[in-house]
Amino acid sequence: MKLKNRWEKFIFPVCCCVLLGHAACVNEISTDVEESDVPITFSLKIKPTSVTKASGSSFEEGDRIGLYAMVSGNSVSDNRYIDNLLLTCSEADKLVPERVVFYPEGNVGLDFVAYYPYSKEGVSSGSSLIPVALRTDQSQDKDYSNSDFMTASRDAVVGSDEAVVLEFEHKLSKVKIALVPMGDESAEDMLEANPKFVATGFCTQASYNLAEDSFEDFKNPADIVSHGEWKVEDGKLVGHEFILLPQSIDGSQSFQMELNGRIYTCPLPSMEKLDKNCQYQLDIKVTESDSHVLSGVVASIKEWPAVVDLEDVTNDDSHKTVHLSVLSFETSNVYRVHMNGREVAEICKEYLLSDALASVAITSYPIGEDGKADLTRGTVLQLLDSEDNNCGGTLSWDVDKNTFQYTAGDKPSLSCIYFDESGVLCTTKPEQPASVNVIAHTLRDLRTDLREYPIVKIGTQYWMRENLKADRYRNGSKLTAQDELNENAGYFYVSNYVLYFYNGGSLLAGELSPEGWRIPTLEDWDRLNAYVKGDVSLLKNGKWEILPGYDEDEDSSEIQPATNETMFNLRASGIWQTDGHVKAWQMVGFWSWDAEKDTIPEKTVFFVGQSNEMVKDNTMSTGHDFYKGLAIRCVKAD
Secondary structure (H helix, E strand, C coil): CCCCCCCCCCCCCECCCCCCCCCCCCCCCCCCCCEEEEECCEEEEECCCCCCCCCCCCCCCCCEEEEEEEECCCCCCCCCCEEEEEEEEEHHHEEEECCCCEEECCCCCEEEEEEECCCCCCCCCCCCEEEEECCCECCCHHHHHCCCCEEEEEEEECCCCCCEEEEEEECCEEEEEEEEECCCCCHHHHHHHCCEEEEEEEEEEEEEECCCCEEEEEEEEEEEECEEEEEEECCEEEEEEEEECCCECCCCCEEEEEECCEEEEEECCCCCECCCCEEEEEEEEECCCCCCECEEEEEEEECCCEEEECCCCCCCCCCCCEEHHHCCCCCCCEEEEEECCEEEEEEEEEEEECCCCEEEEEEEEEECCCCCECCCCEEEEEECCCCCCCECCEEEEECCCCEEEEECCCECCCCEEEECCCCCEECCCCCCCCCCEEEECCEEECCCCCEEECEEEECCEEEECCCCCCCECCCCCECCECCCCCCCCCEEEECCCCEEEECHHHHHHCCCCCCCEECCCHHHHHHHHHHCCCCHHHCECCCCCCCCCCCCCHHHCCCCCCCCCCCCCECCCEEEECCEEECCCCEEEECCCECCCCECCCEEEEEECCCCCCEEEECECCCCCCECEEECCCEECC
C-alpha cells in the first residue's frame, strides 16, 4: 500500500458468479443448506476512527483480504459456508475474488468475518485463532503496511442484490515519535543527523481470536525498526512511527535511538498495556549528554481527538542489552563499547571475503589493554547475506596474510548481545549483565574545528570511509588554497562538491594525515587490492563514466560495476590538473607515500570507470616538473 494522508470513506463494488462447491473455498456444511443463484457482492470501508492503517483509510491496488462466512448461529470455529476466500484489490477500486460465491437458498442468513492482510493458512479447522505477525523492519512502506491487521464482521445477511458492507476496524496499536530538543539542541540539527529509532522488547507474534475479539499467545519479542521520514513541526522532530501488537507493558520494553553515533534509551512511561485501535504519541526530550537515557511523555489518542497525558519517566537500567538493529553504521562502520570508563569491545559492519565466505557481516572484537581490537578473537553476530543459522562463531584474522578463518556457529542472526561484568561479550543474557554504552568510533581531527571521519574496517586494515578535508597541517599551520597547479605547496577546493585535492608540494612540506593515521604506502593499497581479490567494484560507489583516451578501443569500453560491498565508498571525484578540476565521474586518483625513502613515489593509484582494476600511474603531471593534484584517503597507523 502506498502512503496517503486521506481519511475519506470509500466503497469497492464486486460481483461474484461461481459455484461454491469447490473444496478450496467451502467447508462441508449441513445438507439442508442449498445454494441459490444470487451472487454475493461486497463493498468495504475502514472505520473513520481507525488510526493505524499505513495508507490512511483506503485500500490500495494489490491489497489482499481473507473472508469467512458461516450460516447464522455458527461461529468461525464451526462449519464454514465460505472458507478463507481471497479478495484482491485491483485497478479502478475493484475487489476481485479468487472464486465467485452465492448466497444460500431461501432466507438462510450468513455471518461474515473478514480480515486483512490475507494469510493462505488462515484459521485452521475447528479454531477461531488466526496468527498475526509484525514485520520487524518497518522502514519500507510495504513492510509497514503488511504489519497492519484489521477485521470486519456483519451478521445475519440474507440474500439480496445489495452489496454486503464490511466496515473494517484496526486491531493493532500505533506509536508515533516526537523528539523535543532541549538545551542547545535544535530540531533542524537533529533533522540533519537523521536519528534511527528501534522499539525493543515488544512481542511481534500473537494469535487473534476472531470470535472473542482478543489477542493471546504473545511471543517472539524482537527489535522493530521504525517507519517514516523526519520533518520539523512546531519545533519538534516528527515523522517516525511503529505499528505494534496491543500487549501488556512489563518494563522490558523501551525505545532506542542512535543520534550522532551515540545510543540513547527511552523507556515507556508507567502504563499497563497498549490498547488495540489506539494511537500513542511519545514526546521524547532530547539533549546530547553522557547519560544516554531519555525521558518521554505518552499521549494516547482514541476516537480523535481525545488525549490522555502520562507522567515523565527515567530509567537507570537501560544499557545492559545492546540491540544491534539500532546501530545504523551511518556515522561510522565501527562502534566502541564502553564500560566503567574503558573500552571493552568493538562492533564492526564489514565485508568478509574468502574462498568459503562472501558476506556483509556484523562482527565484534575484544579491546586489549593497548586500546586495539584483538582481531584473533572475533565473533560473527550477523551474516547479512546468508540465511543459514551459522552466526555466533569465532572469527580469527591472520594479520600478516590479511586473511581470516571462520568457525561457524549454530545460531541465527543475533538481534542483541550482552557483556558480563568483566567486559566479555555474551550472546545469551548472563546472570549479571554489565551496563555499557555504545558509541560510534570515528576519526576525530582536531587540527581546526572538530571534523569527524567515518571509519571502515576492510580485512585487517582500518581506512577513512571518505577523503581527507583538511586545510592545514597536523601542527596547525595553514595550507595555501590555490587555483593553479604548480610546485608550490597547496590544496584545491571544489566548493559545489566539497572536494579537496592536494599537490605533491603539500605532502613534502608537512604532515597532512590526522594523528594516529597516515597516507598509505603502495603496499597498503596492494594489501587492500589483494583482499578484494583485484575486484575494485567492491570498493566503488556512486556514478562512474567512461574515461576518454584510456582504452585503445573506446567503442568496446563498458562502465564497470560499483557495488561497494566493502563500504569503502570510493567515488569518481576526478583529479586536479593544469586546467583545473577535471575527469569527475570518470576517475579518481589518491596519493601514496614511500615510507622507506620518506618521499612521494614515482607512481600512485588511480581508479577509472571502465576498469575493474586498481591502476598505477605517474605522480608527476604530464609534461611538467610538478606533481598532480590528487585526493588523500588515510589508513590507520599500526
